Amino acid sequence: MRYLALITTTLLFSFSLQAQNYEAISDAFSDGNATALGRLLDASIEYSLNGNMSTVGRSDAENKMRSFFMDNEPRNFEIVHKGVSQSDVHYCIGQLASSGGPYRITLYLHKSIDTYLIQSIEIEND
Numbered sequence: 001m002r003y004l005a006l007i008t009t010t011l012l013f014s015f016s017l018q019a020q021n022y023e024a025i026s027d028a029f030s031d032g033n034a035t036a037l038g039r040l041l042d043a044s045i046e047y048s049l050n051g052n053m054s055t056v057g058r059s060d061a062e063n064k065m066r067s068f069f070m071d072n073e074p075r076n077f078e079i080v081h082k083g084v085s086q087s088d089v090h091y092c093i094g095q096l097a098s099s100g101g102p103y104r105i106t107l108y109l110h111k112s113i114d115t116y117l118i119q120s121i122e123i124e125n126d
Helices: 002-031 034-038 058-071
Strands: 041-049 052-057 074-084 090-098 101-112 115-125
Touching: 002 034, 002 074, 002 090, 002 101, 002 115, 034 058, 041 058, 052 058, 058 115
Parallel strands: 041 115
Antiparallel strands: 041 052, 074 090, 090 101, 101 115
8 A cells, every 4th residue: 555655646746847847948938038947957958949959058058048038039838749758758849939930849858866857959940
């Protein structure tokens, strides 16, 4: 019985972590808040804007997102799909409506100790 309670508690806790991360991601993109997004980034991430990919550190990625948000003021952000791969990589795809037009945002997250951090951001004109 204890084993069942432990499994149930663990599953509920992991689902709440996932929900919190997706909500925080959605809020950061909706508000154009690069600082809030920076708190959700891994130490280094893959950053891609319209196919131009580079690996950057957390602070550089935050600055790139700040610049992106300044050029493309967010009006609305909606997560349209999310899931988990067999290797426990979480992903979400969102639509960003901005002053610069619509963008498709794809994020990949991996588990770091007790939370999921963004390891990749792909931004493409929609």
